[in-house]
Amino acid sequence: MAIIKPFRGYLPPSELVDKVPSPPYDVLSSNEAREMVKNNPYSFLRIIKPEIDSIPGNEPLGDTLHKHAAENLRDFISSGKLQQDGKPCFYIYQITMKQHTQTSIVTAVSVTEYNEGLIKKHEFTRQDKEDDRTRHIEITNANTGPVFLTFRNDGEIQIQIREIKRRNANLSFQANDQTIHKLWKISDPDDQKSLSTYFQSIPTLYIADGHHRAASASRVQKIRQDANTHHKGDEPYNYFMSVIFPHDEMQILGYNRVVKSLNGLSEEQFIDSIQTNFSLTPLPNSAKPETRNVVSMFLNGNWYQLKPKDEILSNDPVEGLNTSILQNHLLQPTLGIDDPRTNSRIDFVGGIRGLEALEHRCSLDAAVAFALHPVSIEDLLVVADSGKVMPPKSTWFEPKLRSGLVVRLLD
Numbered sequence: 001m002a003i004i005k006p007f008r009g010y011l012p013p014s015e016l017v018d019k020v021p022s023p024p025y026d027v028l029s030s031n032e033a034r035e036m037v038k039n040n041p042y043s044f045l046r047i048i049k050p051e052i053d054s055i056p057g058n059e060p061l062g063d064t065l066h067k068h069a070a071e072n073l074r075d076f077i078s079s080g081k082l083q084q085d086g087k088p089c090f091y092i093y094q095i096t097m098k099q100h101t102q103t104s105i106v107t108a109v110s111v112t113e114y115n116e117g118l119i120k121k122h123e124f125t126r127q128d129k130e131d132d133r134t135r136h137i138e139i140t141n142a143n144t145g146p147v148f149l150t151f152r153n154d155g156e157i158q159i160q161i162r163e164i165k166r167r168n169a170n171l172s173f174q175a176n177d178q179t180i181h182k183l184w185k186i187s188d189p190d191d192q193k194s195l196s197t198y199f200q201s202i203p204t205l206y207i208a209d210g211h212h213r214a215a216s217a218s219r220v221q222k223i224r225q226d227a228n229t230h231h232k233g234d235e236p237y238n239y240f241m242s243v244i245f246p247h248d249e250m251q252i253l254g255y256n257r258v259v260k261s262l263n264g265l266s267e268e269q270f271i272d273s274i275q276t277n278f279s280l281t282p283l284p285n286s287a288k289p290e291t292r293n294v295v296s297m298f299l300n301g302n303w304y305q306l307k308p309k310d311e312i313l314s315n316d317p318v319e320g321l322n323t324s325i326l327q328n329h330l331l332q333p334t335l336g337i338d339d340p341r342t343n344s345r346i347d348f349v350g351g352i353r354g355l356e357a358l359e360h361r362c363s364l365d366a367a368v369a370f371a372l373h374p375v376s377i378e379d380l381l382v383v384a385d386s387g388k389v390m391p392p393k394s395t396w397f398e399p400k401l402r403s404g405l406v407v408r409l410l411d
Helices: 031-039 062-078 109-116 127-140 156-165 190-201 211-227 267-274 322-331 351-364 376-384
Strands: 090-097 100-110 145-153 171-173 180-186 205-209 239-246 254-258 278-283 293-298 302-309 346-350 368-372
Touching: 031 267, 090 156, 090 190, 100 109, 100 156, 109 239, 109 322, 127 211, 127 302, 145 211, 156 180, 180 190, 190 267, 205 211, 205 376, 254 322, 254 351, 267 278, 267 293, 278 293, 293 351, 322 368, 346 351, 346 368, 351 368
Parallel strands: 145 239
Antiparallel strands: 090 100, 090 180, 100 239, 145 205, 171 180, 254 346, 254 368, 278 302, 293 302, 293 368
């Protein structure tokens, strides 16, 4: 059973809808965000990456930074850059990237269901990031970005959503990356009841992206519940904003790796070590891996294909993932990347940036790069259902949701 709840969202007015929404906070560096807002004082990046208002190298930290985000959010609301809907709404949110279109419902979902495991996870969180997101939610008093959820689609909900999408969208714009975003408000009680009833029949929701936001929402609920002697369970802090997409509309790209050194090995020693567990074939040109377990490697100006030997393959839902095979049989034993969540010698590059980005990193600060075949959405669901977790940075979803298109306050 999935409890969903409409809410009075804060949305940009139609004349600012192409200026306020921004990429998520965690896909841009601070310098990239600064460049993006140079000619756009309306960008929601001023709330989700508030350090961009400061001189590089002199950014505030911790609560001081989050208080600045809260000030910016209050300014956006008071100046009309974000305006609250008069009625509680669900929102239909459609994103199109080239020939790919996916459609979600924007809603508030139950923190209690998350706590009880009815909203399933596939990743561990990092304590420092969870602490940071918790303080951000607490101090801004808002869900400034949604948790990205999915469910196993039986096709039934598409019938109602198609009917809603026959109407004119309330908001529509094309972002700088050429993705097209459309939003429909659902305030009609009958439409809301139908959607709520459908999701009550869904046994499980799955986190696709946003594990730290979800974990932080749980912590905020506990903080506010403990401070509220009249806690009833229906307060806004008992829910968090999410977008829920059908599983079969999701698009996952590869999440690639770059490593800054060969762990003291010469290039020849490194190649010899690789061939213990992988067959290695030189490639004439750059090439994305076309099958599940194949990895493309860039080393010293040359591309290679790595194919794991049969003895290291596994039917386990986690150990059989290409991210696990690469980590367990190359990155850890050969390159010394013990924990990819904390090791400073490894970095991750989203597949949307292309193989050229890997070559560029190797011309700057990396010694070797690995391009991975995308994990499938079915892989993600099976791992979550088994109660296990994927290796860090296993999934890169595209297209990216826009932050600031809908904002939810916690009062």
